[in-house]
Amino acid sequence: TSAATLMAILQEPAPDIRAIRHDLPPALADLLAHMLVKDKNGRIGSVRLVGAALEAIMKGVQAGTADEIVLQPPPATPNFAAPAPAAPSGPFQAPNAPPHFVGRAVALAELVDLLKREQVVALVGMGGIGKTSLAAAVAGQLRIHFADGVLWANTHTSEPSNILELWGRAYDHDFSGLTDLASRETAVRSLLVDKQALLVLDNVDDAAEARPLLLHGSRGAALLTTRNLDIASALNAHAFVVPELSAESSVALLVEVLGEARVLDDPNEAAAAEQIGDLLHHLPLAVEIAAQRLKSRARMTLAAMARRLQDEQQRLGLAISDSAVRASFEVSWEALDEELQTLFAKIAVFGGRPFTVEALAAVADWNIYLAEDDLYTLTTLSLVQEVGETRYKQHPLLADFAAEKLGDNDEANGRMARYFLKFAQENQENFEALDPEWENLLAAVQVAHQERAWQLVLDLTGALGRSWFRYGRYHDANTAYALAETAAQQLDSDEALAHILLNWAEVGIEQSRYDEAWGWLETAVNIYYRLEDGTGIAKSCYFQGCILFDQGHYPDAERELQQSIAFASQTNEKEVEANATEQLARVYFEIDDNTDRARQVAEQAMEMHQTIENQFGQTKMHRLLSNIEIRNGNLDQAKKQAARAKEISSRIQDPVEEGLANYLLVGIYSMQEAYEKADLLAEESLDVFRRRGNKRYEAMVLNEISLNYLALGNPEKSLEITQQTLQIFRQIEERLGYAYAMRHLGDIYRKLGQPQQSLKAWQEAKQIAEFLNHSHLLGQLENRLGA
Structure with a gap:
């Protein structure tokens, strides 16, 4: 019978191959014998060792036995996912392969070899076939090959922009300040371009969402898992159909x-x-x-x-x-008994996302220790998986099954949303607590919306809004505010609607989505006028002034900011008044022929920020005052203001503000011909901005470095760096920065003895300065063109 045959295969010694193949080399025959040993402690421990032995045999290594070829002893038990002893230092985010990983040796060996030749490979197969387990095993096996790391993402439960931020963080880069998917994609692409890294995308069910994540460089590769062969084809992946077990x-x-x-x-x-x-x-x-x-x-x-x-x-x-x-x-x-069935079904509210015992206990309305004991039982039955040290999750198929058993359970969904509301309220500024829960927090808003719990939707977005903005969760904010807009309309609450639109506009401004943000602000300010809400009007006018300033419409920006200041003063909104006054000082710095008005207003804003103890606002004003002193040629005073900005930003642990203070000092030291100090600070600032993917500030520092090279008599190097600077400014559509770089490009061509190229560059810069009504830059260019 088949069973008897199987028992013989598993228990009886393997026959000696040399009985039928006398011509086999002794080393190869010995290798086969080692591979077929029934005691797993005596078998060769991994496909890698078998491959090494075969390679040695093919190269003609003189050895009598496999033991002489395979120099290291096999491990006690075969573990295809175990990394090599000398693991590389790069990040390794892949989960462990399951403990009972059998029957995949051939597939594993094929995939390991395939990923050394193909850049994108897709594991394709139905749910439950073991795609994720096989991907984890492949990642472990290839860890030594991809020395710069293995990055892992579940595309079913995480958004692309959030995945990119986590990948950046794996290399100690903070891309949370990049407000849109394209910027994060560009930053991660630049980060990975020279790295020998493996990217693993698990549970890919949308080619469009996976495409921005395929950012491996020429030395890297990507492995994805999907149920859909068409997705593999759409992503130009080499499809590997995962077979059933034998x-x-x-x-x-x-x-x-x-x-x-x-x-x-x-x-x-x-x-x-x-x-x-x-x-x-x-x-x-x-x-x-x-x-x-x-x-x-x-x-x-x-x-x-x-x-x-x-x-x-x-x-x-x-x-x-x-x-x-x-x-x-x-x-x-x-x-399962009734208690375990109840708990298993209620886990469905997490939708396959990782969760804590505390969250599940709240959803089930159970004692936390009882929930923990039952989770342990479900884990031993493979109905729940452990994730990390404190979290659990269901396999996606089990999550779907649990959802069917749960049905339309408003009570469980409501408890889940209320638990995360309390969690959000208690941890608004605790990034370590929020970071593992971002997906669950957004899901809580979505669940509350599905349950038509409109006030709960508003409460959740109110509790999470500042956290989303502060930590760069712009996709989450946009998704939630769209739901909150509906909730406010359903409650017929104009006040809530205006508040939602105001916060949504702030996110839109951060993402340079000015048209949408302006539309939201128009609606909000009309509501605030109708409600006679001076604070709301002040905030709306402030944001409108910021949009107009960013677009170079300085007179209109001045009007809106003055209106914001007036309303903020009437309603005693000190922070709004300080922010609007600060922005107004920047307007005057850009449009006035001298700095008198900008200095006066900047000093007023500084006093306001000091009164309300806003240290972040103080650093920005010290930087503006430093720029004013630079323009007036007072370099020692400029240095003091920049140093003060650096001191405060270091104290409040704001590396971007500290980098911007360093950027000012670079320019000051360059003007003082202290080029070594300038170079040192420039490299420090450049590293800060690159780690955060801030292309605008990176380009600004590069421009200063280029100025230094020109001053030191190396126009060729200056030209090379300025071309990089211009490329970045074009990429991010930064018009003022581009105009300053073009002015500098004209200076370089003049130094190189190419007057026609100089005139062309200055004229292009002049056109931009005229469009922006930027009097200071316009005066500089007119002097050059008239010389």
């Missing part, structure tokens, strides 16, 4: 979990083991769950499990592609 491997998985004696000692049970594999179509997830159920029921026979699976499949009447997994789930579900 019949022998299904039985081997049962043996791994239950032990050889229970599965194979009784021929009837061995035959039932084969039947279980067949009934479950040899899907690893389904076989694993059935095995764990048997393990938890020591008295249940394999034959009884086979009968139950057969009955369940007939009852469900499902298609072949679904029946194996669903039947396995149903059998496990029916075997």
